[in-house]
Amino acid sequence: MVAETFPSDLSIARQASLKPIEDIAGEMGLSTNLLEPYGETVMKIKLSAIDELAEAPKAKYVVVTAITPTPLGEGKTTTTVGLGQGFKHIGKRATVAIRQPSMGPTFGIKGGAAGGGYSQVVPMEVLNLHLTGDMHAVTAAHNLLAAMLDNHLHQGNELGIDPHEVTWRRVLDVNDRALRNIVIGLGARADGVPRQTGFDITAASEVMATLALADSLDDLRARLGRIVVAYTRSGTPVTAEQLGAAGSMAVLLREAIKPNLLQTLENTPVLVHAGPFGNIATGNSSVVADLVGIRSGDYLITEAGFGADMGAERFFNIKCRTSGLTPDAAVVVATVRALKAHSGKYAIVAGRPLPPELFEDDPGDVEAGAANLRKQIENVRLHGVTPVVAINAFPSDHPSEHRVIRQVAEEMGARAAVCTHFTDGGRGAAELAEAVADAAEEPSDFRMLYPDGASLREKIETIATKVYGAAAVDYSPTASRQLDTYERAGFGGLPVCVAKTHLSISSDPSLKGAPTGWTLPVREVRASVGAGFVYPICGEMRTMPGLGKRPAATRIDLDENGEIAGLS
Incomplete structure (x- = not known):
């Protein structure tokens, strides 16, 4: 395992040598008239950048996905950031596009989502805590619609909404299991119509998914109007437009639709925008960020949530269907310990010590779990995209175990590369960058899994x-x-x-x-x-997570200098 003396992510991030964010934008081809500064380290990018960059060369489009996740974490975001940095080490320019972290996991078990080690987005405190307020804008727009809906019921219910067929809940960007199921409208008659409802986390909001898939402000406004919040007693859908809420929602999201620009520890540009849930939504960053990033370098690297059966499938069949962009390659992140977990021999529970046997040299256990890797490679190929396996290496791994993963990849006709970007930064992902560059040169045969006209x-x-x-x-x-x-x-x-x-x-x-x-x-x-x-x-989906017995929030504080401490 990583030695105890290895510095924390926060301490590494604070030692970073950041370039002026205007210089990062300039390297992407963005002129200052397209930028709106948020402090000294973050910029919002105006949507007019999409048209102004339209004549620039188109980047190779790469999606980073993974095997099926385990409680261990496979390091997908860290690999995405490391790959972006790795391209610089082989003489190429890359832009990274990722989702904005939810503060629920940041203060819960998972922690932040800035990457890790020497492959991070910085400033990591800014990224993980509020950023430019987009999450709060989504929360406000969503809850405004909820308030308008309940006010409509209170004011006479002109549309004939069935109170038992209201589908719109409220949202909050905090893990709070006590709010999963609640009753509202209690008290006096003036306090509203009593009914059962609940809260979801903001990342699970349809408004968040809508923000991520809109390609312009006009498109966002139209999509908000189509949101269905309830059904009448005759089964007719009721929309945000009918409630008169869509225009005000669009106003609240007018700034939030603009992508945020940050950088990595090695000054690679990073577009951070939108954060839709990976279980019930697309689990991908925004279309508008990709429409900017696709014209800003040699490669655009974006990350899809969870495994290739989920985030990547939705990237291919929902996000690409919406954006019109077609991927040139896909990275499938795998780790030795995760494949061992997929053997079914180990009981792994988040927040508990790992079984010591997990760290023994046992290529047989890696092979036993390799069926998952094979299937995820196959899922990428189903869409006509060339896969590359990123073997995210840990110090506890053994060379014999890496050889098994490489052999499985080669048997499936995929390239593979061992990566040490967590400890070595971009230099540790140079081999992966070379493999991805080669894969992206293969003729594209991208295809959707099903036609629009299918039932x-x-x-x-x-x-x-x-x-x-x-x-x-x-x-x-x-x-x-x-x-x-x-x-x-x-x-x-x-x-x-x-x-x-x-x-x-x-x-x-x-x-x-x-x-x-x-x-x-x-x-x-x-x-x-x-x-x-x-x-x-399909199954029970938790759309409002709860806090663990010892959440990260108990370790996060301000030190004697007023600096954030304990953030991970």
Whole structure:
């Protein structure tokens, strides 16, 4: 394992030699008239940059994904940042595009999302705490719509909304399990209509997903108007536009739609924008950030949440369908210890000590869990994209175990590279950068998994059988009725975003590796019409996380100099 003397992420970040953020923008081809400074280290980029950069050469487009996550963490963001830095070491210019961290995980178990070690986005405190307030703008816009909805009920319910068919909950960017299910409107008659509802975390808001998929301010305004918040007693959908809320929501998001510009420890440009949940939404950063980044260097590297069966599948079939951009290569991050976990031999629980046997030299255990890597490589190839396996190395690994991963990749026809970017920065990802550069030169055969015109059931079943390895799909009576309703309402042309556990390729988090022969259970289906997708729910999805027994919030404080301490 990493030696105890290895400096913390925060101490490494504070020793960084940052370039003036205007210089970082200049290297991307962004003139000062396109920039809006937020302090000395962050810039917002005006949307007019998309048109002004339109004649610049187009970058190679690379998505970073991974094997199925484990509680250990595979270092996907760290690899994304390290790869961006690695291109500089082979004489290429790269731009990185990632999601904005949610403060819920930052103060919970996971910690921040700036990368780690010597492959970080800086200033990491700014990134992980508020940034330019985009999360708060999403929270405000979402809750304004909730307030307008409840006010409509209180003021006579002219639209005939069925209070039992209200689907719009409130959001907050804090882990708070006590708010998952609540009753509102208690008290006097003037305090509103009593009904049961709840809170989700802001990252799970449809407004967040809508922000991430909009390609302009006008598009955002139109999408906000299409958000469905409830149904009438006759089953007709009720939208934000009908409630008169969409315009004010757009006003609250007018600045939030502009991407944020930061840099890495080695001064590689980083676009940080939007943070949609990876379980029930796309789990990808924004379309507008990519439309800027695709014209700002030789390579644009973006990250997709969770494994290739989730974030990458949604990147290919939802985000690329919306943006019109086509990827040139995909990086699949794998670690020795995660593949050992997929062997099913180890009990690994977040926040608890790891089994000592996990660190023994055992290539057999790596091979036993390699079915997951094989399937995730296959999932990338299903979309006609060339995969590259990034072997994210830890000091506790053994060369024999790395050889197994490399051999599996080669058997699947994929390039592979061992990476030490956590300890060595961009220099440790130079081999990966070379492999990605070679892969991106292969002729592109990118394709969507399903056509727009397929039925919602056909789309769900295509993903279930081809990506997840399921044998069949079972729809509950409720899900079947909902699918029929959405088809009649004209939502059938939307892509689907399957909401399932991220801890298995299947819908059962206890199944490791690459299980087959199982049935995907669809218990209900919801429509994110503003964002532009339908999401079938397969299992229990927590959209408001809770805090652990000893959350990170207990360790974060101000030191005697007023500086932030304990942030990770």
